[in-house]
Amino acid sequence: MILILSKKTGVLRAITTFSPTGYFLYRGQPMGFEYEMLKRLANGLNVQLEMVMVKNVDSVIPMLNRGEGDIIAMGYTIMGNRKEEVSFTNPFLITHQSLIQKKPNNWRKMTADNIKKHLATDIIDLLQDTVSVRKNTSYYMRLSDISNELGDTIYIDILPGETTDEESIKLVADGKIKYTVIDNNIASIHKSYFPNIDVSTPISLSQRIAWAVRKNSPDLLAKINEGLAIIKKKPDYNVIYKKYFKNRHQFNKRLVSDYYTETTGRISKYDDIVKKYAIDLGWDWRLIKALVFQESQFDPNNKSWTGASGLMQLMPETAKELGVTDTNDPDQNIKAGIKYLKQMYDYWPEIPDS
Numbered sequence: 001m002i003l004i005l006s007k008k009t010g011v012l013r014a015i016t017t018f019s020p021t022g023y024f025l026y027r028g029q030p031m032g033f034e035y036e037m038l039k040r041l042a043n044g045l046n047v048q049l050e051m052v053m054v055k056n057v058d059s060v061i062p063m064l065n066r067g068e069g070d071i072i073a074m075g076y077t078i079m080g081n082r083k084e085e086v087s088f089t090n091p092f093l094i095t096h097q098s099l100i101q102k103k104p105n106n107w108r109k110m111t112a113d114n115i116k117k118h119l120a121t122d123i124i125d126l127l128q129d130t131v132s133v134r135k136n137t138s139y140y141m142r143l144s145d146i147s148n149e150l151g152d153t154i155y156i157d158i159l160p161g162e163t164t165d166e167e168s169i170k171l172v173a174d175g176k177i178k179y180t181v182i183d184n185n186i187a188s189i190h191k192s193y194f195p196n197i198d199v200s201t202p203i204s205l206s207q208r209i210a211w212a213v214r215k216n217s218p219d220l221l222a223k224i225n226e227g228l229a230i231i232k233k234k235p236d237y238n239v240i241y242k243k244y245f246k247n248r249h250q251f252n253k254r255l256v257s258d259y260y261t262e263t264t265g266r267i268s269k270y271d272d273i274v275k276k277y278a279i280d281l282g283w284d285w286r287l288i289k290a291l292v293f294q295e296s297q298f299d300p301n302n303k304s305w306t307g308a309s310g311l312m313q314l315m316p317e318t319a320k321e322l323g324v325t326d327t328n329d330p331d332q333n334i335k336a337g338i339k340y341l342k343q344m345y346d347y348w349p350e351i352p353d354s
Contacts, residue, residue, distance in 0.1 A: 010047050010048060011047060011048045011049075011050050012038070012041070012042050012045060012047045012048070012049050012050065012070055012071065013050045013052050013068070013069040013070045013071070014034075014038050014049065014050070014051055014052060014069060014070070014071050014072075014073040015052045015054060015060050015063055015064055015068070015069035015071065015072050015073065015074070016034055016051060016052070016053065016054070016072075016073050016074045017053065017054055017055070017057060017074055017164065018053065018164070019032070019074075019164060019165065019166060019186075020032075020166060020251065021033055021185075021186055021189060021244045021245060021251075022034035022035070022073075022074055022075055022244075023035045023051065023074075029293065029297075030051070032244060033240060033241065033243075033244040033245065034073050034074060034075065035051070036240050037073075037092070037228075037231060037240065038051075038073055040227075040231050041224065041227045041228065041231065044227045044230060044231075045223060045227060052068060052069045055162045056160075056161035056162050057074075057134060057136065057137070057161055058134070058135070058136045058161035059161070060072050060074070061082070061085050061086060061212075064086060064212065064213070064214055065085065065086075065214055067214075070213065070214075070217070070220060071211050071212065071213050071220075071224065072086065072211055072212040072213075073211045074211075075093065075183070075186075075209050076088070076209065076210055076211060076212050077138035077183070077207050077208070077209060078091060078207070078208045078209070078210050079138055079141060081141070082212070085215070086212035086213065086214065086215060087212065087213050087214070087215050087217070087218070087221050088210045088211070088212050089210045089211045089212065089213070089221065089224050089225055089228060090210065090225045090228060090229070091208035091209055091210045092209065092210065092211075092228055092232060093185065093208075093209035093210075093241075094206050094207070094208060094209070095183045095184050095185045095206070095207060095209060096183075096184050096202050096203070096204050096205060096206050096207055097138070097139060097142055097181050097182070097183060097184065097202070097203040097204040097207065098181065098182060098183070098184040098187045098188075098199045098200070098201065098202060098203060099120060099123075099126075099131075099179055099180075099181060099198075099199070099201040099202075099203050100168070100169055100172045100179065100180045100181065100182055100187055100197055100198075100199055101119055101120060101172060101178065101179050101197065101198050101201070102172050102173060102175060102178075102196055102197055102198075103115055103118070103119070103196050103197065103198055104118045107196065115198075119198055119201070120179070120201055121200075121201055122201070123146050123150070123201075123203060124150065126143075126146070126154045126179070127150060127152045127153065127154060128152065128153060128154075128155075129154065129155065129178070129179070130154075130155040130156070130157050130178060130179070131143055131154055131155070131156060131157065131178075131179040131180065131181060132156075132157040132158075132159050132168070132171070132177040132178075132179065132180050133156060133157075133158075133159060133168070133180055133181050134158070134159050134160070134161055134163055134168075135158050135161070136161065138207065139180075139181040139182070139203075140156060140158075142181065142203055142204050143156055143181065143203075144156070146203070157177065159180075165182050165183070165186050166190065168180040168182065169182060169187065169190050169194060169197065170194070172194075172197055173194040173196055173197050181203050182199075183207075183209070184199065184202070185245050186245075187199040188245070189244075189245050189246070189248065189251050192248035192251060192252055193251065193252050211224065268289065268292075268293075268298045269298075270289075270292065270298065270311065270330050270334065271285070271289065273330055273331055273334045273335075274288050274289055274292065274334055274338075277334055277335050277338040277339075278338065280338060280339070280342060281338050281341055281342045281345065283341075288338065288341075291312070292311050292312060292334070292337075295311065295312055295313040296310065296311045296312070296313055298311065299311075300328050300329070300330050300333065301328050309327040309328065310327040310328055310329075310330075310333035310337075311330055311333045311334055311337070312333050312334060312336070312337025312338075313337075314327050314333060314336055314337060314340070318336075318340060319333075319336060322336035322339055322340060323336070324336045
């Protein structure tokens with residue numbers, strides 16, 4: 001069976017957003033539950049994986065149907081109206097929606113029962129009140145359904161499509177909005193970082209989480225379902241899930257790290273050195289950082305069996321020719337490595353595809 005992917009043959013293009021559970025960069029390395037699942041899927045399909053990033057979740061289905069990606073991979077809730085536009089994979093997670101609300105300011109000095117008295121503990125408590133969510137989400141649909149079911153109004157404050165689940169939670173924690181709604185598996189891990197929020201009030205019954213492909217891609221859908229079934233049967237599936245949704249210590253460690261790229265813009269402590277010398281080469285400095293990570297995993301003392309050493313894995317003769325006296329010195333190694341790249345780039349101005 002030949003899979004018809006996007007315009008690139010042999011590449012699976014996954015449309016997703018940055019999030020501290022699904023896909024993110026940490027110390028220059030791509031990580032996340034969605035990412036690790038996708039890597040295993042791509043390996044099983046014998047194709048390369050390419051991440052297609054979006055900031056506005058409202059654009060993911062149009063992007064998919066325009067052929068700008070092959071799969072929406074961001075923990076999508078299976079919904080009837082979405083089925084009209086995309087085909088869902090078999091679900092790989094079950095969760096429910098939770099109300100996110102802020103505890104009283106002095107909650108640490110209160111008993112659990114007293115805290116509960118200040119919170120909305122039933123969906124009825126939301127009637128004639130305001131909940132803030134993005135419009136084209138399962139959260140918006142659920143709040144609309146609740147209003148219809150109860151014959152009364154929950155006022156919905158529309159957040160911009162660029163607002164992530166994590167940013168919505170922070171808005172509640174900071175007291176900027178009163179309520180929002182997030183999938184419970186995401187809300188629960190964030191509670192460890194924002195201890196002043198409560199996520200215990202359910203808003204929905206169990207809901208199925210899946211990925212999605214174009215409706216005219218039945219062969220790809222079948223292969224993805226086959227791959228997901230294999231992945232879920234392996235022991236490391238639960239290990240991956242717990243790594244991103246249960247390990248609170250590592251989650252908090254990433255969010256406060258200087259090298260959690262989504263919030264700090266930094267990749268490693270060598271960013272400034274790379275930026276300084278990348279100007280001479282004319283490349284995006286992040287491309288060079290990816291090369292540095294691939295070569296040495298940001299370890300300046302890394303040495304290969306061939307004798308290459310340092311952040312950019314310079315061979316002894318090359319280092320000598322470029323005037324390097326200490327290959328373990330980050331500044332010298334990166335400067336020389338970029339200089340060598342420029343020499344090669346200038347020597348071969350055009351390389352035909354093989």
